[in-house]
Amino acid sequence: MKFCIIASGSEGNCTLIEDSSGQSILVDVGLSMRRIAGVLAGLGRDLSKISALLISHEHADHLRGAAVLSRRLDIPIYTSPGTASLIKRSFSGTTRICTLNGNPTQFGALQIDAFRVSHDASETLGFIIQEGDTRLAIATDLGTVDLPTLARFRECDAIILEANHDLDLLLSGSYPWDLKRRIQSNYGHLSNTQAADALIKIASPRLRLVVLAHLSQENNRPHLALRAVRSALDQDGHAHINVVVADQYQPTTLFEIM
């Protein structure tokens, strides 16, 4: 399985995941079709191999480009029942919207398990994506990592996890107080420390790659997120895990896990 985070952050999120035969899906489409096509071209790929658009929730940074991409290329959108009922009202009838009903769904060789996470949207999803024995977890908008979520993260080879803010930067920053409170709440976003705490609970010899995602441009810095997670993992004896930070404007490399 290969994956590339095309963009990550409050201005737009999109991740390409490709199976070993070259078939792919996108998780979240918070970017224009043109921008996605441009990044895919840089990877020697195009939009024709994408068979599904998985949408985690209805916030614009995850959804903005989905309707156009779905309509123009006739690619179905898959999301939670809660998100589907909300976006069906605003998307035209020509867009195919399917619900993920709790059972595993297969796209090419990729098996998708969607699960609910705690966030201030109608029904936000995280995803476990599996090909053969290889497992990737994605969860980028969540206010807390509860026990069921931790259980799903175990036994993964790679994880894309939100590290949204440094708590000191958030508290001392310019956001209004109620927004600060919302971000910190169980329905908001994970801090660097929360991400680090979750990762040391799920780290295993099997976990080899962590991509920190959805960093706030105002309330975080890549080196702060990296330091919080790297030092927690190192102190807990997990120096083997590669930790990288996804960016809003630059795609990551095309990672391969097996």
Ligand SMILES: [Zn+2]
């Ligand atoms: Zn978001």
Ligand SMILES: [Zn+2]
């Ligand atoms: Zn959100």
